[in-house]
Amino acid sequence: MELLIASFGESPGIVTEAIDILLDKGINIEKVILITTKDSDIKEGAEFIKRHTHQYNTYQGRISVDVKTVEEFEDIITDNAIERFIKITKEIFSFHKKEDTYVCISGGRKNMSTLLALLAQIYKAKMLFHIIPPQEIEKKWEDLRPLQSYPDEINKFLHPDISQIKFVPLPLQPLISPWMQEKTADEFFNQSDYSAAAKIYRILREEISDPRRIEIKELLSWSYLNWDLFNFSKAKQKLEEVVKRIKQYNHFLIDKIEHLQNQCLILSTLNRNKEFTENIKDNQYFENIVLSLFSKAQRYTQSGIYDQAILCLYRILELISQNRLALKGMDTKKVKENIRNKYKEKFAKLKKEITGASSEIPEKIALLDSWILLAVMGDTLFGNKKELKKLYEKTNIRNKLWIIHGYSVGKKKEFSKLEEYVHKWLEKLIENFDKKLKIFDFLIFE
Structure with missing residues (x-):
């Protein structure tokens, strides 16, 4: 038939x-x-x-x-x-x-x-x-x-x-050997295409006699995929399963178990049910979310996806101001009227000096406005007018992207400039930034 x-x-x-x-x-x-x-x-x-x-x-x-x-x-x-x-x-x-x-x-x-x-x-x-x-x-x-x-x-x-x-x-190729299927999945994994990798691992583990290594790789793929999607609860669940399987089988990735356990601790910090304003003013949460985004930006560049990498860096700059404002009891989604009235003149003056046009303090403030507001409120971290002008210049890279307001495609050169700028800020704010960043490195299969 x-x-x-x-x-x-x-x-x-x-x-x-x-x-x-x-x-x-x-x-x-x-x-x-x-x-x-x-x-x-x-x-x-x-x-x-x-x-x-x-x-x-x-x-x-x-x-x-x-x-x-x-x-x-x-x-x-x-x-x-x-x-x-x-x-x-x-x-x-x-x-x-x-x-x-x-x-x-x-x-x-x-x-x-x-x-x-x-x-x-x-x-x-x-x-x-x-x-x-x-x-x-x-x-x-x-x-x-x-x-x-x-x-x-x-x-x-x-x-x-x-x-x-x-x-x-x-083309129907001769049946691909399990070794070749695994190598193909590993390539997807190493290129941060965790969804494609997981699908191949899932099929492969049902085709081979000893699926233990593939089972670990599949679980790790799902964990990293969910981490990149900010589904920290599911990422944590899958990563804890990875650690459990490594201990149980006592062979594959046993030398990476400490690194993975540290990543489980990070996900525990990020997996919170509190309001965002409560989370962001917590120093440990703030550090881990910006480190996570910085690491994610670097992974995007490995696949040449510079638009998304730039957006991750831009989001870090937003989180910096949201953290500082939250510590003052403020939410960028709803700036109270008494604050807007108290600082409106200083804000309008400084904004004109930075951008060439003054404005009132909006109830919901975006990145540049939040940094200017912090400056006029006396936050010493943002009090330098030269630094605010640099921020305005650097973030225009993001505003010119096709996927935001403009007609430009993200490129390596633009990303590198913004990465250097954000890196300097994070070095100021996070002690031992580069050392901590290494914990966020996703594994690579050799």
Whole structure:
């Protein structure tokens, strides 16, 4: 039997177009398995394709369609969703291991396509392919739903002339050795693409006889990913699991356990349920959050992502003023009226000297205004007019970025200038800054 497995998303026509192309190539598909999420529109579209395929005259009722749903999830992005998708897909491949299997990855979520393509390699599918219909033909189910009672109309979108559709066969390499899969995942990990690394580790650990090392690497990937996403609770949970497994297995990364335990302590400090203004005035929290951001900025530069690296440095400068204001009982989100009235004249004068234009103190203040306010309130750290002008000049790098207000792309030169400036500030504020920063270094797999 010849079987088509397809990830299924918002465009039902992808499936019928794939079937038509395979039939044209002399591949007589007898069964189709669609893998979907629990999204109601997508499930409805899949059920329609199931009925349509059975009724469509050209198929003569000889093609059956099954729909497999990752019931608990509308997208495949969380740990549990990925694990569930992999489990369902592996069961499909295993059950049909004697069939000639053709795999289409054109539909569904991006992660579904990526994981399905990888599993097609592992389970030795006969063909892996992608199709690209013209935009005017590719319709979502919400567009096709009103046409259900008009077969001639709906078939224009479900069964267009196949010459209009681009068929892209994808290379099926011989099964990659576990060693090569691990090295590929390690490369993703070392480039800070922890999500991609974790997905490969997850599949690999179920394929090898001794998965202990891979299990640790997968857990560490999830921990670092969540740390970078500021989900400190989950990062801490995963990292504590890493330390537990290292102690249990007493081999892999045993020489790194002290470093990882120190990182667990950092995450414990960052994982707080207090209000931000309470957290930021705590010196240990302040140090750890800015060190975390500085380390994250450096990781971004390793992948050439300078825009995001610059934003991390800018956020550090914001946190410096938020820390100083919080120690004075103030919140940058809501500066009290009595403070705004008391310092408005000094503020307006100093701001004009710095930027060329005066203004009142806003209730919600941004970076430059918060530094100027601290200066007029007598904070000696910010009292230097020359330093405030330098801040104004340096932070314009951020304001010119495409993703903020401007038309510039972040570059290494601009990042390096801002990094040097922020580094000098952190050396002033954090004792043994460079030594402490090393604790925030994420591991690299050799």
